[in-house]
Amino acid sequence: MTDAARAERFSENKRAVSMGLRAIVESPADDRLERINALYHPNATTFAFCPVDHLSGVTEVYESLWQPLLSAIENASRQDRIIVSGEYDSREMVAIHGTLNGTLARDLFDIPGSGESV
Numbered sequence: 461m462t463d464a465a466r467a468e469r470f471s472e473n474k475r476a477v478s479m480g481l482r483a484i485v486e487s488p489a490d491d492r493l494e495r496i497n498a499l500y501h502p503n504a505t506t507f508a509f510c511p512v513d514h515l516s517g518v519t520e521v522y523e524s525l526w527q528p529l530l531s532a533i534e535n536a537s538r539q540d541r542i543i544v545s546g547e548y549d550s551r552e553m554v555a556i557h558g559t560l561n562g563t564l565a566r567d568l569f570d571i572p573g574s575g576e577s578v
Contacts, residue, residue, distance in 0.1 A: 469552070470545035470546060470552075471545070473545045473552060473554050474543045474544075474545045474554055474556075477499070477543075477554045477556060478540050478543060478556065480495070480498065480499035481499070481538055481540075481556065481558070482538050483495050483498075483499075484496055484499065484526060484530075485530065485536050485537065485538045485560065486536075486537075489530070489531075492522070492526060492527070492530065493522055496518055496521060496522050496526060497518055500518050500521055501518075502517065502518055503516070503517060504516075504517065504518065504521060506521050506525065508525055511569055511570075512524055512525050512569075528568060528569065529560060529568065531566060532564060532565065532566045532567060532568035532573065533560060533562040533563065533564060533565070533568070533578060534562055534563045534565040535562045535563055536560055536561065536562035537560070537561050537562060538558055538559070538560050538561075539558055539559050539561065540556055540557075540558040541557045541558050541559065542555075542556070542557040542558075543555070543556050543557075544556075560578075561577070561578065562577070562578060563575060563576070563577055563578070564576055564577075564578045
């Protein structure tokens with residue numbers, strides 16, 4: 461694969477992951493698991509924030525990360541800040557740093573719901 465083709469592939473990967481994450485956040489609750497399955501590899505490894513930390517597999521990603529976040533934060537929207545893509549250990553990888561904004565309507569982990577913007 462040429463360098464230009466590799467760069468285009470990395471750009472496509474970044475777009476796909478960014479759009480997939482946005483689709484999860486913006487989808488109705490009944491469609492979220494389907495969106496997560498469409499984006500994540502069945503054996504995906506995800507490194508999130510504390511107390512979520514390290515997750516393995518789609519079910520754990522849904523139950524431990526997305527379901528608590530999107531149940532607690534109403535009117536959620538996602539903004540990407542940094543997106544990188546490349547190859548590591550013969551695998552293509554994408555890493556994204558972003559923010560999830562909305563109203564903290566219900567308790568989230570050990571944070572009490574406040575009705576305030578987060």
